[in-house]
Amino acid sequence: MPTSRIGALPELPDSCVLSSIHLPERGKASAPASLDVHVPRRLRIEFFGTGGEYFRIWIVNIVLSVLTLGIYSAWAKVRNKQYFYGSSRLDGAGFEYTANPVNILKGRLLVVGVLVVYQLLATFVPVLGSLIVLGFVLILPWIVVQALAFNARYSSHRGLRFHFDGRYPEAFRYYLLWTAFAIFSGGLAYPYAVYLRKRFILGKSRYGATGFRFGAPAGYFYVVYIIAVIALAGLGLVVALIGGGIVFLGGASAAAEAGSDSADPATVQLVMMAAAAWYLSFLALIFAVLSVVQTALTNHIWRHAELGRIRFYMGMNPMRVLWIQLSNIALIVASAGLFIPWAKVRITRYRLSCFRVLSSEPLDNLAAGERARVTATGEEFGEALDLDLGL
Amino acid sequence: MISLDAAYYDGRSSARRAVRIEFCESGIINIRGAGLELRLNLAQVRVSPRLGNTPRYLYLPDGARCEMADNDVVDTVINHLSGGTSNRFLHFLESHYPTAIAALVITVGIVYAAIDYGIPELSRRVASSMPQHIETSLGREGLRTLDRGMFSPSNLDEGTRHRVRRLFDSLKQAGPAAVEAQLEFRSGERLGANAFALPAGYVVITDDLIELAQTDGELLAVMAHEIGHVHNRHIVRQILQNSLTALLVAGLFGDLTSIAGLSATLPTFLVQQKYSRQFEQEADEYAAEVLRARNVPVTHLVNILKRLAMEQAGTRGKILDYLSSHPATGKRIETLLEEPSGKASRS
Numbered sequence: 197m198p199t200s201r202i203g204a205l206p207e208l209p210d211s212c213v214l215s216s217i218h219l220p221e222r223g224k225a226s227a228p229a230s231l232d233v234h235v236p237r238r239l240r241i242e243f244f245g246t247g248g249e250y251f252r253i254w255i256v257n258i259v260l261s262v263l264t265l266g267i268y269s270a271w272a273k274v275r276n277k278q279y280f281y282g283s284s285r286l287d288g289a290g291f292e293y294t295a296n297p298v299n300i301l302k303g304r305l306l307v308v309g310v311l312v313v314y315q316l317l318a319t320f321v322p323v324l325g326s327l328i329v330l331g332f333v334l335i336l337p338w339i340v341v342q343a344l345a346f347n348a349r350y351s352s353h354r355g356l357r358f359h360f361d362g363r364y365p366e367a368f369r370y371y372l373l374w375t376a377f378a379i380f381s382g383g384l385a386y387p388y389a390v391y392l393r394k395r396f397i398l399g400k401s402r403y404g405a406t407g408f409r410f411g412a413p414a415g416y417f418y419v420v421y422i423i424a425v426i427a428l429a430g431l432g433l434v435v436a437l438i439g440g441g442i443v444f445l446g447g448a449s450a451a452a453e454a455g456s457d458s459a460d461p462a463t464v465q466l467v468m469m470a471a472a473a474w475y476l477s478f479l480a481l482i483f484a485v486l487s488v489v490q491t492a493l494t495n496h497i498w499r500h501a502e503l504g505r506i507r508f509y510m511g512m513n514p515m516r517v518l519w520i521q522l523s524n525i526a527l528i529v530a531s532a533g534l535f536i537p538w539a540k541v542r543i544t545r546y547r548l549s550c551f552r553v554l555s556s557e558p559l560d561n562l563a564a565g566e567r568a569r570v571t572a573t574g575e576e577f578g579e580a581l582d583l584d585l586g587l
Numbered sequence: 588m589i590s591l592d593a594a595y596y597d598g599r600s601s602a603r604r605a606v607r608i609e610f611c612e613s614g615i616i617n618i619r620g621a622g623l624e625l626r627l628n629l630a631q632v633r634v635s636p637r638l639g640n641t642p643r644y645l646y647l648p649d650g651a652r653c654e655m656a657d658n659d660v661v662d663t664v665i666n667h668l669s670g671g672t673s674n675r676f677l678h679f680l681e682s683h684y685p686t687a688i689a690a691l692v693i694t695v696g697i698v699y700a701a702i703d704y705g706i707p708e709l710s711r712r713v714a715s716s717m718p719q720h721i722e723t724s725l726g727r728e729g730l731r732t733l734d735r736g737m738f739s740p741s742n743l744d745e746g747t748r749h750r751v752r753r754l755f756d757s758l759k760q761a762g763p764a765a766v767e768a769q770l771e772f773r774s775g776e777r778l779g780a781n782a783f784a785l786p787a788g789y790v791v792i793t794d795d796l797i798e799l800a801q802t803d804g805e806l807l808a809v810m811a812h813e814i815g816h817v818h819n820r821h822i823v824r825q826i827l828q829n830s831l832t833a834l835l836v837a838g839l840f841g842d843l844t845s846i847a848g849l850s851a852t853l854p855t856f857l858v859q860q861k862y863s864r865q866f867e868q869e870a871d872e873y874a875a876e877v878l879r880a881r882n883v884p885v886t887h888l889v890n891i892l893k894r895l896a897m898e899q900a901g902t903r904g905k906i907l908d909y910l911s912s913h914p915a916t917g918k919r920i921e922t923l924l925e926e927p928s929g930k931a932s933r934s
Contacts, residue, residue, distance in 0.1 A: 249639050251688040256680045258839060259690035262697050266838045272645075275638055282641025289594065289603065290642040292635075315770065354603060355652050357597025521804060529853065534691075560602040 236507070236556040241548045247538030253279055256536045270301035281546060286353065287559055302582035303346075322341055337367030348401060356404035356564050362396055370396050394497055404502055404564045412500035417493065424489045439474035446470055447457035480522070487521055488514040493576040498551070504562060509552040520546055588612065591660045595620055598650035603793075608653060610647065618653065620934055634665055637678040692841075702858055703834060710827035714771035714820045719787075722823060726787030729822075730771065733783075733791070741772035741794055747855050748772060751792070754803060761877045765932045766818045770810075780895060786823050800893055808874055808888035809882075815873030821866040834857045867913045868922065875923055889920045 257272035274297050281291040284467035312330075317324045341362050348360040374389035391414040399410035447466040491514040524539035553559075588611050595606040595618065606620035614629040627647065635644040641663045645653040645759045655661050658864045680686045731844070743749075755770045768788035777792030790813045800806045816822060871894055875885050894917040912920075 245638065250683075252684065253639055255687050255690045255694065259697075262694055269838060270675060279639055279641060282638060285642075292644065354601040355598045355650075356601050396769045443713045535852070556739075558599070562601040564599045 222540040236554045238509070239287050239553040239555065240560075241284050241286045241551055242554070243284050243545045243548045245280060245541050245544065247541045250541050251537040252334070256477060265299065273300055280540075281351065284548060286553060287355045288561075289410070293350055294352060295346070297349045300345075333372065337363050337371045339368045340371055342400075354559065354562075357560065358401045360397075360400055360401035361402065362405075366396055366400075379470070387421040388414055388494070390421075392418045394493065398497060398501060398552040404562050406504045406562050410497070410500070411502060412497050416496050420489055420492050420496075424485050428481070428485050431506060432483075435474070435477050435481055439470075439477060443467065443471045443474055452509060484518055484522070487518045493515045505555070505557065506559070507554040509554060510550055511552075512550045515547065517543075532559055589660065591657050591664075592654060593618075593645070593655045595623065595653050596651060598652065606653060606656070614915075616700040618647075625926050634661065637662060637675070652678040666855075676809070698835070698839070700718040702832070702861075704830050706831045706835070707824070707862070710824045711820075712829065713827055714823040717823060725826075726785045726789045726824065729785045730791070731788050734773070737775070737778060738773035738791070738793075740775060741774050743772055743794055743797065747797065750803075751797060751806060751810075754807055755790070758807065758811055758877065761811070761881060762814065762818055762873065763876075766812055766814055766820070768817045782813050784813045784822055786820075786826075788817045789819065790814065793919050796895075800891055802887065804878075804883050804887035807883055808878060808885075809891055811874035811877040812870045812888065814877075815870035816866065818873060819869055821868070821870065825866060825927060828862050829859045832862075864914050868919070870925060871919055885923050889923055892916050892919060 213551045234500040253275060257268070257275055261267075261269040261272050271458045274293060274295055277294040277295075282571050284291050314328050317328060341364055343364060345360040346360040351358045356481045370389070370392045374385065374392055378384075378386040378389040390414075394412075395410045409544070491512050493509045495512055520543050524535070524543065527535040530538055588609055590607055590609040593608050595604040596602070604620045604623055606618050606623060610616070610629075610692065616627045616629060616632060618625040618627070625647070627868065631648045633646045637643065637658055640658060641653045641887075643658060645652070645655060645852050646902040668677070680690070709896075743751075745889070751772075752770055757770070759766050759768055768790055768866075771789055771791045773791050773793055775795055778793060780795040780799040781793050782796055790810065792810070792813075797806065800809065833855050836858075871888070874888055874928065878885050878888065893916065914922075
């Protein structure tokens, strides 16, 4: 029976933050395929992808894209994505990315065409250029909705598709009005704007006919962002003082030498490199804080998400994620990009290893119901314009 | 007959049924499981292409599908019943290290050729066939933008302007071919001593630079450098080359911008800086040629470059060369001084 295949699963790695909710880890139980409906099973998404296997797929798709002057890149996108979908298995069932590359190609051509027209107009009719920028801002929410809907529609699992039912007016509110409000409130409304956007993305998604429920309280967003601002200010001050001191002292001694008309190029060079390192450490600091915020919010959102009677758990360790990201960037730069496939596999494997699906019944009871819902939600417009704009 | 185990999903619910699929020689497919008995024709179904070792799907006509884990058996079936397909070839390319290495070598070769030859050559051709009115409007728009943000009107007296303009005009006929160029005086404020060339032959020179120049020879040298940019249509070419580079890098790493924005922006930046340094060197060569033809010592260009470098607080080091838009001043001076007579004979 297929269900018995997931009898023995590896345990939660130490690197993941363990749940505070005490649930029996599936696989630890002595009776693996126990169907005791009262005890939720903790199902993990297993990831079978490897860097070596993905490297070969990745590079062959790049060379085909280059040789076809970019046309194949739409097919390459589907294959790259499908590799990660297909290498992930939940309860023995894989994920599928079924987008038609032709639609992705059309979407890309449309975007390139719009950019070219914009460039030309902005150059020759500057007034029109600004109008187009305004127009672009107004269609931005539509692009967001299109991209989310396209991605969801062509993601499926156990023969059922995902869907995204968000519409333009809501996207307009959350992506434009609330962003404007966040700016005018001096950032005070920003965490709430982020909360609304995340609620929009998850809350308007569904799997088959069953919608996701977003239950994460907004207060936590404020907690995370307040801590982030304090950390950024504190660490930023430390970096500013240490780095600034070094650069200033070095600069002063270099200036003194320059005054005596014998500027030592080596000293000047050292000072310039110190200044560059100082600047880079500021960027790294901002990146680090943003990464930790992102991880904390992702954990929070999944811990309060529901799909019918199914619940979820996400236990990523923010420091571990940050370490993987920073070392990935360093290795990508050092390898002139060759490490990219391994980097992608590495971060995906870690993220999925910290994710759990909690269900007290088999995952068999979810219905498709899409035919009834399609017209009801007015997705026909999206279907007519079945383009991937998720560049 | 070949048979394999699979999971059946009807497409209407997430329920899974374990089934056994039998592929018969006749092209008939039997799918059997608990409460399920299907008999289909090979022409009615579609099998998803192989990709790494990810599971395969047998799509049935009513929206149902079977998920099959055993890729090799699936391949045997497809091969046996319907002959080889292009998907098998794709999988062959994607699953072997020798083909991956070949792909890598070809990619690096093409990218190198594109950066070193393709993009510059294409940009040169487009720039030289660009209608004059387009370039004029580009230049005028560029100057207007700079006037709004960086420049303020020049504070030079009429006499100085007249003197500099005469020097400038004398340069327009000095090169291998007459150059359409137009001198603009501006006060640079934060920019300090500097000179710029814009499309359509606009050359902007800041008051500070005119002050910094100690002799007319030095002014001639700097302006000859900028006219070198104009003569070679560097600005339009640079705009084109930078856009094409960004497009190329985006095409290469397009799907991966999320993993680290840096992985896409850093190579773009490095290539663009390389182009910029090449243009500066070409402009230096042009200036040296013009100066030599007028019997003005090239040392004037060397001197003003040195003084500019001092003013901008830094002889740049060798490591920073790769990050720099201009060649290190020391290198520029070396190149200028060792310029052999062979170069001049070309003109």
